[in-house]
Amino acid sequence: MEAIAFYLFAVLTVAMFSYTVMSSQALYALSSMAAGMIMISAFFFLLNADFLGVVQIIVYTGAVMALYAFGMMFFDTTRAVKEHNTSKVIVLTLSVLATLLVITIFTMPIAAENISAAFPEPAGVENPKAVGIVLFTKYLVPFEVAAVMLLVAMIAGIVMAGKKMDRSLTKMKEEEIAMMHQEETQKKVTL
Template identity: 50%
Template sequence: MYESFAFYLFSALILVSFSFSVLCKNALNAVSALAAGMVFISAIFFLLGAEFLGVVQIVVYTGAVVVLYAFAMMFFDTSKECEPKSGKKAKIIVYLLSSFIALLLIFIFLAPIYSAKQEVVNSTLANLGNIEAVGILLFSKYLLAFEMCAIMLLVAMVAGIILIHKDMNAQSSLEEML
């Protein structure tokens, strides 16, 4: 029961944060909502018992969104003065959201204690940890897909190096003309 409630809650939070990311006019707020959505996706991985994928989701994808946030700060004009909203309504909203997040965190940390259901889906992988199970699946059932992803990443890396090299050559020829 706790797991299903948390799953639906995180799903709703993912939809809200990604919708806010798409509909927001301020680029920095949109990227912040995107990062929040990625963290909520990792929470679903943790709920499903895939701790390794949850950590990878946080480190890789949320890290990439933070880099995107840094680029957005460099490219967009962030020097505009933003006046903070002050007033009774804004304070009430902040207090309600803060208390909701605090209750949500308490609920998440207490749910595994009260949950008694532990199901083993695959008995052969039951003795292994999460990382070992992912490794066995990657190099047995999903070997072709894993290799194709590796080849695509290699091609993307080589293409990026070639594009940067062309830009550096064009820039050096411009400097020679001046």
């Protein structure tokens, strides 16, 4: 049963992500990537990482996909960007890297004989509860740092993308921005 599920979702994920990489249409690439992300979460459920699977669905197909959809609508993606790059150097580099990865993976069990669990799964506890226990004891500091990083990313996103969507602050000179502010204050006074 587990084998059937694994092979089914493996084939689906590989097919979806291949389409994402190969498609020339941004909309199709985006849709197939969203589907592939959901298929990935199936592996997390198979691996008893329930909480991770739910987070995967919420963060990737919820938040990240919405951002990409926004970007796709903002940019003119109908204008085709040529992507025919069949350089032999790139093909060679890719194949060498992929081979190295495969070799590393198949020699891993030899090197991994003496690995023991640093934070073993607590017995008799559901996965989300176990994750909570470990996350808020052993990984509290990285968790807080990640929270600060997300805050910084949010502010950066607002500052870079959100301000004055109709006119580009980054393109304008300092004097033009000052003029704009003056105009706005004058408007307020007249009102």
